[in-house]
Amino acid sequence: MLQSTVTIEQTANFLKLLGDKTRLTIVGMLKQRECCxxxxxxxxxxxxxSISQHLRKLKDAGLVKEERRGQWIYYSLNPENELYGLIDPILQHVPDLKDKIEIINKSNPTLRCGC
Amino acid sequence: MLQSTVTIEQTANFLKLLGDKTRLTIVGMLKQRECCxxxxxxxxxxxxxSISQHLRKLKDAGLVKEERRGQWIYYSLNPENELYGLIDPILQHVPDLKDKIEIINKSNPTLRCGC
DNA sequence: TTAATATATAATTATTTGCTTATATATTAG
DNA sequence: CTAATATATAAGCAAATAATTATATATTAA
Structure with missing residues (x-):
């Protein structure tokens, strides 16, 4: 694979963006599926x-995309990002986030009534 | 390779540490050779x-080792660090730092006279 | 011992960051 | 239209950050 044309400053900014527990967790979850x-x-x-503000930072950096579907705005990773390829190696060093995905699968906040 | 046992918070802190232009450059240079x-x-x-303070952060995080040799204290990467393996994938996305190494090779600050 | 050099530490400061609460906007349901 | 829900934005604040200058410590050379 070719080395990308990103400056050291851009890479530092990318790492700073992921250098926050909340945002790193969000990115790890979005790697598994989109979330609102x-x-x-x-x-x-x-x-x-606070969550919206973290998402905005991720979006401003082009690391995340948003898509409104009705009432909800779904966020997902943007594979077009020049440094997207770094996400996997980073997440390999992090404990699995399936438990977090489980939590939202079970609570299912976008389904307000079971009728 | 086994997934390391690092928490998401430790990984976030590691990324925050590298999420600074100066420190990321230092680490990139130390990947090529030790420096004082x-x-x-x-x-x-x-x-x-300011440089000493950046080095101290890197040392406190166990990412860098120091070794005094006479007047000088040489810094180098510590491959024992749990997240050391992330450094290479990160540096692959960064322009080569050989020019910086060239600069210090040429100026040679540890050789004060040519006699 | 003294002077020079290499590095670290301390104190200070301006900026950035991540959070909060309050409020605004957009969508849907009744 | 009105109320409820989902999300964003604004304002304010405390803590963290990265720099500076001043000073201390360690080593070497004379």
Missing amino acids: VCELQEVFDISQP | VCELQEVFDISQP
Whole structure:
């Protein structure tokens, strides 16, 4: 694979972006499946605006895409990002996040009634 | 290779550490060869104490070792670090730092006179 | 011993960061 | 339309960060 044309400063900024526990966890979860904000809220002990602000940073860096579907805005990783290829090696060093995905699968916040 | 037993928080801290242009450059240079502070000074536009402080952070995180040899203290990467394996994939996305190594090879600050 | 060099530490400061609460906007349901 | 829900934005604040200058410590050379 060719070396990408990213500057050292861009790479440092990318690492700084992932150098936050919340954002790294979000990215790890999005690697498994897209999530909306209310789903992420199930997993983190911070306020909804705080989650939105982390997502905005990820989006501003082009690492994450958003897509509105009705009431919800779904976030997913953007494989077009020049440094996307770094995500996998990084996540390989991190414990599995399937438990977090389990949590939101079970609580299912986007299904408000079981009728 | 087995997945290492590092927490997501430790990984985030590691990425935050490398998420700084100066420190990422230092690590990239140390990947090529050990350096002392006065050599690194040739390459950066910041004060000597600032460089020492970056090195201390890297050392506190166990990413870097130091070894005094006479007047100089040489810094090198510590391959024992649990996340050492991440350094290569990261540096693959960064332009080569051989030019910086060239600079210190040429200025040769540890050789004060040619006699 | 003294002077020079290499490096570390301390104190200070401006900036950035991550959070909070309050509020605004957009969508859906009734 | 109105109420409820999902999300974003704004304002404010405390803590962390990266730099600076000043000073201390360690080593070498004379």
